[in-house]
Amino acid sequence: MTPGCDAPGEFRAPPEEGARSDAPPAYRWLCLDHVREFNARYNFFSGMTPDEINAAQRPYAGWERETRAFATAGADRPPPWADFTDPLDAIGARFRERMREGAMRKDGKPLSDGDRRALRVLGLGTDADRRALRTRYSELVRQYHPDRNGGDRGFEGKLQDVIAAYQVLRKSAAFA
Known part of the structure; x- marks a missing residue:
């Protein structure tokens, strides 16, 4: 509260000038009129040289610091394994599974996202050939067909x- 003011202090303001201590700052609580008065006379640049003011007003001030990348090529990078132990192999297993899902075929033929989903439905790996595709399709049709169960x-x-899934993969360039 400001001396001589009866209005409740609802707005936090920095401590008075010269009130320095090693403890965290004891903020002042001002009423609306007094906080408006405080803000009107506040000058961020007081005590700065013209070069310091110019540096603070640059449009990209603060952006020149290097920051870490959040993701690379749409997938997380593996964590640095030397930093911690993973006795249950929970993180390593998850990362290996992600890498296996995004892996390229050994023959270099491209797989679309639809192809990868279809392979998961059939329970096949990315390197399955046309014969494995046909065999697995036959097995699953026999298993799920109403005449068989x-x-x-x-x-x-x-x-x-x-x-x-079979119709998608049958027409896919990877199985041509």
């Missing part, structure tokens, strides 16, 4: 997913 229509959705 007593007319149970509970597997109908899975069968449709398998057929759709």
Whole structure:
């Protein structure tokens, strides 16, 4: 509160000039009128040389500091393994799985995201060939077909997913 003012102090202001100590600053609480008066006479640049003022007013001031990259090529970088131990291999396993999902085929043929989703539906790796694709498709159709499981229509959705995945991969350039 400001001396001689009866209005409640709702707005925090820095301590008075010259009130320095080793403790954290004891803020003043001012009413609306007094905080407006304080803000009107506040000068950020008081005590600065013209060069310091110019440096503070540069449009890119503060942007020249180097910052860490958040992601590289859409995937997180692996953590620095030397910094900690991972006895359950939780982080390493997760990273290896991500790398396996994004891996290129050994024959260099490209895989789209749709191809990768279809391979996951069929339970195949990225390096599967046309023969493995056909074999796995046959196995899953036999497993989920209603004639094979007593007319149970509970597997109908899975069968449709398998057929759709096979149709995507059959037309894919990676399996041509």
